[in-house]
Amino acid sequence: MNAAAPTEPVPAGPAAPASAPAPSITPVVVRLKLSLLRNGLRQSAGRRAAYVTSAVLALLFAAFQLLGLIMLRGHPHIASVAVPGGALLALGWAVMPLFFPSGDETLDPTRLVMLPLRPRPLVRALLTASLVGVGPLFTALLLAGCAVTVAHGAAAWAVAVLAVPLALLVCVALARAVAAANIQLLTSRRGRDLAVLSGLVVAVGAQFVNFGMQRLGTAGLAQLDPVADVLRWVPPATAVGAVDSVSRGAYAVAAAQLALTAAALVALLRVWARSLTLLMTAPDASTLQGPDTAARERAGAGRLTRLLPAGRTGTVMERSLRYVWRDPKTKAAWVTSLAIGLIVPVSNTLQGAGSPYFACFAAGMLGIQMYNQFGQDTSAFWMVALTISSPRDAYVELRGRALALLVVTLPYATVVTVLTTALLGEWGRLPQVLGLSFGVLGAMLATGAWMSARFPYSVPQEGYKNVAPGQAGLAWIAVFGGMLSAALLCSPVIALTVWTNVSASGDGWGWLLLPLGALYGAGLTLLGLRLAAPRTAARLPEILTAVSKG
């Protein structure tokens, strides 16, 4: 990398200041950041388009926010929006590096570890470099909006000119300090596991924000007053708070708030510099495991084995179930399916728009886990491929995986169905909803097995993506084509359900859907496995190639 070239090596030891001052590395690091950005964009037109689109959208959003905040000037409770707004931005900056550790290469100081740099100039350079980009511009616009909306009078404007850059610096320094403090965690295996799961945190967090917004929409901005009263003393929201205080004539309070912001900035930079020094001198030991954790990991294993059937079936089931718990990607997918499978029927019921048939969502969502079975193996699929020599082997392999899924899915779908029916009090419809659920589950398992054999694709093990680059079309065909076929396969059960509900004579026959749906689902699964097995056995090398791209 050309970044190192212009820098002069700095002599080691505390007696160094006597030597000629080395040229500042700040412009070098800023240039490095720009070239990384440019090179990243140069890689593909798709990436360029995605970057430009997201940048335009982010800036448009920021611009509208700015406009909105300006238009709300003078609203009695506007400070209660502006102050928490500053805090929310800072929270975003603090959390972002945890989710996208590899998003910004200049963010990873371990890459600079071989260069003879000192923490202080390095901190200065990295801080400046992190002000470059769409993110900081977006933040600056929003912060400006927050400041403008509460600024009244010349003094307030003057403070705002100081407060906005200060708050921006606190945000950026916060992100850097968090990243540096956690980089040992983030670059270790456990940390990367956490990063994969963190997508869930974002999804759940978004739900809470959504919920909060709805409350605000109905209850008004005054709701936020107590929150704002606390946050105006929490940096960097203090910066916005200072502008507001000046507008209201509380100059002493404003001074204190500004001082607090500056102090926070200094403290963050100190923490950052200290962890940088530590980072560049200490090795990573975070994956070293104590003997006790190893013993714990083993404890549960024996019991599990005894409950499962013997032979390949039990072996495959055991491995699949272990992966649900231990593999972060698989775990994230399962947790998502389990959560959505429960939330959709229950929340619809609670909002009064419920129908017991929403409970089939649980079966459908969990059935998705049967899709791309071999992609979930990653290139370790070779171990499976080397032990499949006949369609029979492939059948037992796929059946084991389907059984492992059923161990969780069958009770879960049943519980969700019973719960939804209970919440609605429509016990009479329980048998037919259960029957339909089982039918859906069977259809999903059948199409999942077939699609696993026919349209396998790689699941990258790192990051939040679930499809390897270039295989998105394949994944789309597999999942949506499969779900469509599953719906078609289910149509007899669906038709029967509709008939029992519409027809006058159908009411008495609803219970019959339970055995019919269960049998039909089981039959579909067996048929799907039977059809998928020879395809799997015949396409082992092709499947291995397809799933080895991650």
Add this chain to the structure above:
Amino acid sequence: MVSTSAVRIQGLWKRFGQQIAVAGIDLELPAGKFIGLVGPNGAGKTTTLSMVTGLLRPDQGTVEIAGHDVWRDPVAVKARIGVLPEGLRLFERLTGRELLAYSGRLRGLAGAEVDRRAAQLLDVLDLAGAQHKLVVDYSTGMRKKIGLATALLHNPEVLFLDEPFEGVDPVSAQTIRGVLERYTASGATVVFSSHVMELVESLCDWVAVMAAGRIRAHGPLAEVRGDAATLQQSFLALVGAQGRAAGSDLDWLGGGAR
């Protein structure tokens, strides 16, 4: 077994788009030997081994292992071979012990027998202390060793190892070596690829030299080495990389001046 060759390859081809990875290989590997497949990076060693073991479908050609066609008789072939591929993952979220238990049972061995063999293999390969650790937390050397253990577990006739010593520390390398020597002494065949000539020279009694997708030379080690002092020298001559002196341009390098 009638045939004396462990592996018979005929007219093997593989193209990836424009690039020809393997350009028509004909090769017979004798049974009961320690066989080295050597060649520079990108020579097609991994592609060849993948096709021989049934993990990659060739464009053309046939492969027979112990007299059985790899693509027409997978039942007979897959039971007879052990494989340690390069660049493919293991089921890394299992512990070393669980991985062996899984792989052995998947091959249809009895549970008790798998556990007995696994315990011995872990012991011999110095992995007993790490057997309850997840493989994802293993070092490179430990991964190669656990991969070797899974490849040996079902006592195969022919063992294919792709770069088994790559990134392995000297202690682990010696352990792997000891196990492999004991294994071939019993009459089994080991085929392994490497680009480290000293290693191949000290381990193998039969070598095949590959470059640019073709076999350049093959036969007993002494034959391939010929008049050259070392295998390294005859190898460089074979792949045509001799006489490229890396010197005259880098006159500033060394000497302490900046």
